[in-house]
Amino acid sequence: MKRIAIFGPESTGKTRLAATLAAHFSAPLVAEYAREFWDRHGVITLEDIPAIAREQWRREDAAAAEVCHIIDDKRSPLIICDTEALTTVLWSDLLYGTCPDDIRRGADRRAGDYALYLLLDIDVPFVPDPQRCFPDPADREKCLRVWRGALDRRHLPYTLIQGDWAQRAERAEAAVRAIL
Numbered sequence: 749m750k751r752i753a754i755f756g757p758e759s760t761g762k763t764r765l766a767a768t769l770a771a772h773f774s775a776p777l778v779a780e781y782a783r784e785f786w787d788r789h790g791v792i793t794l795e796d797i798p799a800i801a802r803e804q805w806r807r808e809d810a811a812a813a814e815v816c817h818i819i820d821d822k823r824s825p826l827i828i829c830d831t832e833a834l835t836t837v838l839w840s841d842l843l844y845g846t847c848p849d850d851i852r853r854g855a856d857r858r859a860g861d862y863a864l865y866l867l868l869d870i871d872v873p874f875v876p877d878p879q880r881c882f883p884d885p886a887d888r889e890k891c892l893r894v895w896r897g898a899l900d901r902r903h904l905p906y907t908l909i910q911g912d913w914a915q916r917a918e919r920a921e922a923a924v925r926a927i928l
Contacts, residue, residue, distance in 0.1 A: 749815045749825050751808065751861055752924055753832045755899070755906070756868035757891035758882065759875050761916060765868065765909070766830035768917045769924060775826040776811040778804075782836065794844040801833045801851045805858065808832070826924070834859050838894055843881070856902065863927050865899055865906035866920050872912070 752769065754762040763780065770777035781804045786792055792800065811827045833855035840847035870888040882891055899906045907923040909916050 749812055749827065750863035750927065751812065751827050751829055751832075753829045753834075753862040753865045754868065755832070755835065755865045756895050756909075757870055757888060759872075759877070759888075760868035760870055761872055761913065762868055763830050764913070765866070765916055765920055766828050769920055770828040772917075772921055773826050773828070773924065775828050776815060778808050778811050778827060778829045780804075780831040781807060782831065782839075794840065794846070794848075797836060797840045797844075798848050798851050801836045801855065804831065804833055804836065805854070825928075829862070832858070832862065834898055835895075838898055842891075842894070859902050859904055862904070864923060865904055866923060867896060867899060867906045867908050868916070869908055869910040871910050872916075 752775075754766045754769075756762060763783075766777055766779075769775070782792065782800050785796065785800055785803075789796075808827065808829055815825065815827055833851065837847045837852050837855045840851070870892050874883045874888065882888055896908075905927075907919070909920050909923070911919065
């Protein structure tokens with residue numbers, strides 16, 4: 749079973765691509781819990797970061813356990829994760845200047861569980877959303893450097909996904925097929 753992490757700055761189409769890949773590969777989709785948390789509470793504080801990261805981990809692990817128990821060969825041996833805890837760490841650092849040490853260590857430990865990160869470029873228009881913080885092009889560039897740097901420093905496998913929506917889907921599908 750292989751975990752695929754959809755990764756990158758805000759407003760790059762991660763949720764859209766995650767749903768496309770899950771449908772294409774008949775794989776379970778693990779949604780972004782932080783978005784659900786925000787929708788329910790209207791705010792995320794530093795104190796919420798541990799609960800958000802742990803729930804994301806719990807949901808991923810549940811999906812992985814389900815895939816491991818599926819015998820139906822029509823299902824792909826993948827789970828598609830529309831974020832992961834390293835993203836939670838990066839957002840915590842950006843917004844609050846810190847992240848709880850146990851969450852940082854847990855995210856670092858789990859980062860190696862992903863067979864592939866799909867790093868989404870900022871080459872698509874920014875779409876405003878109450879949860880989004882960085883519409884300025886210079887800020888978007890900074891975020892992309894932060895996300896890419898997080899992968900590079902940890903020597904994690906990734907493919908940069910660029911282009912319009914159709915190109916993104918095509919490139920992401922090809923990258924996933926290459927590791928199957």
